[in-house]
Amino acid sequence: MSIPSDVYGVVEIGSNGVRFVVADLPQDYRARNLAPLFYDRAKISVFDAISSNSSNTIPPGVLFDLRHAIERFNKICGSLNVLSRNISVIATEACRRTSNAGELAQMLHLINPEWSINFLSQEVESNYGVWGIISSLSDVQGITVDVGGGSCQISWTYASKDIVHLAPKPALTSFGAIELSNRLHTVGENQLKRELISSFQRAFREIQVPAHWNGVTLYLCGGGLRALAALSMYTQSQHKPYPIPVINGYRCTMEDLKRLVEISINESIIEDLEKVFRISKRRAMQIPALLVLVRALIVTAPSIISIYFCQGGVKEGLLFEKIPPEVRLMDPLVTSTKRLAKPASAHILELVQLVTPPSLVPLYIFERMLPAVAYSAYEHMNYSKDTRATAALIFATFGNLSTAYGLSHIDRALLGLILCERWGGDVMDDEIKDGLRNVVIKECGGSSVYLFWGQYIAILLQILAGLFPVGIVDDNNRVKAGISGSSTDLLINLSFARGDPFVESINFRIEKLGKKLMKLRKKHNISDFPRIDVRIGVH
Template sequence: MLIAVIDIGSNAVRFVVTDQTDSDAARNLPVVFQDRARISIFDALASSKDKRISSSVMSKLRVSIERFDKICRSLRVPDENVTVFGTEASRTASNAPELLNMIQDINAHWDVSLLSPRKEATYGAMGIAASYYEVNGIFMDLGGGSIQISWVSSVGGTFRMSDSAVSLPFGAAALSQSMRMMKMNDLRSQIASAFHSAFKTIKLPFPLKGANLYLSGGGFRGLGCLAMSVLSDDEYYPVPIINGYCCTLRDVEKVSQMQVNDKMSDKLEDVFRISKRRASQLPGVLILTQALIQTAPNLGSIYFCQGGIKEGFLYSQLEDDVRRKDPLVTCTIISAKPACAKIFDLMVYAMSSFTPMYISKRILPAAVNLLYYHSSYTKDVQATSALTIAVSGALSGTFGLSHVDRALLGIVLCERWGGEVFDERVLGRLCELVVSETKSGQGLAYMFWSYYISKLSAVLVDLFPAGVVDDPGRVSIKLLTDEPDLVVVELTLVKDDPFVVSSWDRIESLEKKVNKFKKKYSISNVPRMQFKLHLE
């Protein structure tokens, strides 16, 4: 089922067509077509004494929307599946009815409306929920004219948010105007006071101290791109995707303290994914960020999101059982060979109770689905292509993944193919990302268990190299010992089976490889692994 959305925002008009036919893939909001028209209704209203959308801007809107109408027809999107909505700027335009009539004139069968502040906040929060597997914290959606603030929770497919979301007139474009009319200290104090009141109004169900913060909207995405550049020092940041980027409040504070002056925007344009317009608005965003830190100096992790109002609308159309699905698994399941189900069942028996659930419940099934993906590649590029599959490869455009998801999935698959890559720096930076962006010091443990999965799964693939299970009894796995300092795994294999014989060297070296990895990186919070091999 194809669904199309036109999101008439303050700074731009966004168009998207998604395919929700497959119940698994639907969780990733798969894009068939997307586009963006740089038409700023906010600027049009700002230059109008009576807050009207000018005839020239209206003409540009008509051309863009007529173009999208033809695209929808060429893709055979049913008219009843096209939704058009305007947000803050459209809602406040004195000639908003004229805008709606113009759109209905283009296609009378479309669902066209102006979102209420409450509905806009709801779709914004749902856009955050769509951006990750699970979310729980404060969300802020920075538009051109306003910023929406609420708390959001989406766990196990159950979505909740504040009944009293707040909209403040501090959008990215609005802040640029305010900076020309007010002293920065006065503006910062005004915003901080508004934030203080907003946090009371939204009635947080959790302490403000330590709460996660989810940031969406073009202005905040610019802040995230700047953070990736500034915080990486002389090294490049290895994932060129804003959605899923995570850093600490102290990191954001460091970025926000950059000197704000007229020359700043010229330098910002050199930063990856910061346009001229976004660069011109970033000084105001930094003032906003300073006010936020002043108001809430003890926030937890900061998560940047691509998901906005249109993604939130699409997410709202999904059934609860689809929302519950893990986007990391749903984006990989289409690539699974028949043998992957057998290998996954075997791997589950090899998991310890000390294996982090993130690894056993999310990384493991996703990685197993892709074990054969690079089989047709030449040996020269198998490990390298596998490493970057979710960073710049086939899954880089997949929605709903964190940067740690992308890095670990690539690392597991890379090591499954031997780990010899063209550029060791890429592997090193992705490993550093996992360690630095993982909470509670679990980064090295994640690396260990990922390495363990990669080496054991490589053995199992050798036993079923064609991706089909010709003999289910060729191998069985049993967990014999599961202690904090020792895990013993028994592999029972069929004696004289040609697949077992040809793989025997790799099977025998399993224990040595895994424990050597643990020792090399001095990983203390994981057990020593022992493999008992039994032939029958």
């Protein structure tokens, strides 16, 4: 059960909507994933409301809708035992512009006398947005672009292991998603692109991107840009369902982005876009203008090598700042799975590491994926034999880990594939499996290296986790493991306790281990992968 002092609530009154979140942030590794206890969004556009009248005020009807939505959230916070002092109410771009902000503050005080509203300055809003992007993934380094309803904020960040740097001051423009659409209809595409290029050139001069970066990653955030991500996922999967519904952590290459912005949009296509998963009618209408924005980014941003789309925004950044600095720098893939660990998980991890050569295995696999797999190895042990492999396959995309925040698409795809093979790999429908494989191969530039080592780990898990079937280590002497050989010929040495009933119960798997590993190399048909042999012994 959550401790009330560790539970936080946020009301974010944005330009396009009002977002509500309650998150559990215990003072340990579990806080890294900003675990939500509740999340909701009210479709109240303050930007549209104040733009529709010359007095620049929030109309009474919109104030009524805001009050109703916030009163509801206040009661939800009471049900979840959220302390009033742990609830933050923040207002962004649109509310800064309104002339009756005092009425909004007074209304809030009537709902809860302990609350006050924080009208964020553009700089503070931008910095919260950058922290939100940092919270979205592991090891963020690059240029951040956050397109809200009323503004576009550009900055850079470097966050990895033990250090976090932000641009001294973000660059701010008025080209939010709503203003972009209005401007496109007023001046046309060519003029808008020229204005955007000029604005972005100034912005990149202002933020002073570190000179030693020989190519940058773009981190794109904001509802409109996430709609572009949904469109990209749809086109990348050749109009088949993309196997991962979560937008956060989706990556595309510069070539992918260039193909995306070449799409010509007319009214009939806009109607078709509304049928694409995660693209609403409102966002479909904004896509033509957002494509112009991305075309301008491609021209002006320095040496783009890849693009990530992020879910984290202002509210996530605010929550992320509340957790201990050492927790912020933890790997979200590892922290999201660590809570699933059984007593045997650490022992399983040690055994697999002993037979996985760190000099040959990609660092991502050895340092990040291997712990996550070990911690998750027993998650599906109480499922029926018919459902284990399928449930494991979709574990991080549609299952219990789908809500885990901070994972990239390759994290979700490869974790599911490894756990699926750990339980035998037999699924009813191979379409999702093939789709996840394609995600991994694409992330590796067409290489099968991650799939090879992922299946290698899965095959070993079938043996090693099978020796401790309920996740409890009752005998440390059950198996001894080691590895020898070279980069071209590996020899796995496994010695099992003589007469141990747990060893006898999986003896059929042990006997097939060598053949499985030999087949694995032939399946991927890549000479760079080592030949693998197994020496089985008893002690």
